[in-house]
Amino acid sequence: MIEKIKHFEKIALQLEPSSEQRASLMDEVLRYSEDFLNRIYQIPAYVSTEDKGKDILLSPIVEHGAEISSLIKLIEHNVDRPGLNPASGGHLGYIPGGGIYFSALGDYLASIFNRYAGIYFAGPGAVRMEHMLLDWMSEIVGLPKTAGGNLTSGGSIANLIGIVAARDAQNLKAKDFDRSVIYLTAQVHHSVDKAIRIAGLKECILRYIPMDLNYRMDALQLERQIAADKKSGLNPFLIIASAGTTDTGSVDPLTVIAQISKQNNLWLHVDGAYGAFFVLCDDGKKILRGMEEADSLVMDPHKGLFLPYGSGAVLVRDKKKLFDSFWYQANYMQDALKAQDELSPADISPELTKHFRGLRLWLPLKLVGVAPFRAALEEKLLLARYFYDEIKKIEGFEGGPFPDLSVVTYRYVPKKGDAEKFNEMLVKEVQNDGRVFISSTMLDGKFTLRLAVLSFRTHLATIDLLLEILKEKVKLLNS
Numbered sequence: 001m002i003e004k005i006k007h008f009e010k011i012a013l014q015l016e017p018s019s020e021q022r023a024s025l026m027d028e029v030l031r032y033s034e035d036f037l038n039r040i041y042q043i044p045a046y047v048s049t050e051d052k053g054k055d056i057l058l059s060p061i062v063e064h065g066a067e068i069s070s071l072i073k074l075i076e077h078n079v080d081r082p083g084l085n086p087a088s089g090g091h092l093g094y095i096p097g098g099g100i101y102f103s104a105l106g107d108y109l110a111s112i113f114n115r116y117a118g119i120y121f122a123g124p125g126a127v128r129m130e131h132m133l134l135d136w137m138s139e140i141v142g143l144p145k146t147a148g149g150n151l152t153s154g155g156s157i158a159n160l161i162g163i164v165a166a167r168d169a170q171n172l173k174a175k176d177f178d179r180s181v182i183y184l185t186a187q188v189h190h191s192v193d194k195a196i197r198i199a200g201l202k203e204c205i206l207r208y209i210p211m212d213l214n215y216r217m218d219a220l221q222l223e224r225q226i227a228a229d230k231k232s233g234l235n236p237f238l239i240i241a242s243a244g245t246t247d248t249g250s251v252d253p254l255t256v257i258a259q260i261s262k263q264n265n266l267w268l269h270v271d272g273a274y275g276a277f278f279v280l281c282d283d284g285k286k287i288l289r290g291m292e293e294a295d296s297l298v299m300d301p302h303k304g305l306f307l308p309y310g311s312g313a314v315l316v317r318d319k320k321k322l323f324d325s326f327w328y329q330a331n332y333m334q335d336a337l338k339a340q341d342e343l344s345p346a347d348i349s350p351e352l353t354k355h356f357r358g359l360r361l362w363l364p365l366k367l368v369g370v371a372p373f374r375a376a377l378e379e380k381l382l383l384a385r386y387f388y389d390e391i392k393k394i395e396g397f398e399g400g401p402f403p404d405l406s407v408v409t410y411r412y413v414p415k416k417g418d419a420e421k422f423n424e425m426l427v428k429e430v431q432n433d434g435r436v437f438i439s440s441t442m443l444d445g446k447f448t449l450r451l452a453v454l455s456f457r458t459h460l461a462t463i464d465l466l467l468e469i470l471k472e473k474v475k476l477l478n479s
Ligand SMILES: *Cc1c(COP(=O)(O)O)cnc(C)c1O
Pocket: 095, 153, 154, 155, 156, 157, 159, 189, 191, 242, 244, 245, 246, 271, 272, 273, 274, 275, 300, 312
């Protein structure tokens, strides 16, 4: 028996590298990541390769380990090369972020110490840190002291949590679902539709409220629809507004919507996954006015604070409402339940054991302060407006509505031929070129190009490069 234990112990000890082994592993990892960071402003934003990383499958998981250098080569070729490069400032397509370096250090420490951030009893300091960050977010938005929330993996889960809290706070029962009404627009993020379904609410009536020319919810139509629904005996219970839509960056008229919501005793859920952190700058704060009236609010640090992926947040105006939906009990948790002077994330979210997400947000904010984040957001707003002005100066291009935040829609109208096809080819040309990455969308049935500026590495030179590339490709396609 003892001999057997010792035998296994010896093999299992490979899980604990010596300090020399740690140093040499770290050396290789640092060399690889430093090389990437030193070249980040030169490497392409998009790379299309034939193999699309499929060699990773040729190297199966087996009994014995391999050298770190050979593994880094595998990662480099198959993972870090093909496809979109979200760390690049040239990523101007979806809602980028970039992934700030300081967060990597936070994640490193969080992984080494592996503090338990799910339960206050187990990781009191870790939980306090996460709650402090959520309190800071509440404060910058202007939510009251009663607010609380969760650091989530992203906006999708944050939307789900908000919608589940709304369902329970409005005391919705299964028998009410098919006469209960949710108000939203056709521009809400698809994660909202998904969250409605996951929350069991797919039988509810969804009222897609018409939008104005800037794709913002028409508040007058909202008010009329709620009145009409009440009159016909339905049960309006939830409004879902956007503080920055993904497609066009539009901000719904939140102040008026909040008033309508209050007058009718509805729950106002605001999806600010993309836009909410613009509240840090003066212009953004004005545009987002009314966001502080939300009953629940989603904001993504992996978008608006440029963190690496895996960081969203939900705030709920009255954190008791979160507890009502997500509290739990288990016999084996009885020691934890006694230490309840701070709510545990596990009691106000669907998760129990989770990544200690706080440190990757706390460390950057403490290391550099809020000012550089504020300035970066201010810069992105201005870059979007700069592009909006400049693109219209290039012959043939037309701009969509003036950008509320940092998304600009535009398209090229060729003198002759099919505009749809032309724009489709144009976006492909830019993507294949790879120096920058842009995306497209359908707006009012028209193929439309989209610029989304939110990488912390996107600066004036990047936007000027995009303008040059667009000119170049238009010329090419017209020749
Ligand atoms: C990105 C986004 C989401 C989804 O967030 P994830 O972090 O990708 O899960 C939801 N709403 C809006 C407006 C978004 O831009």
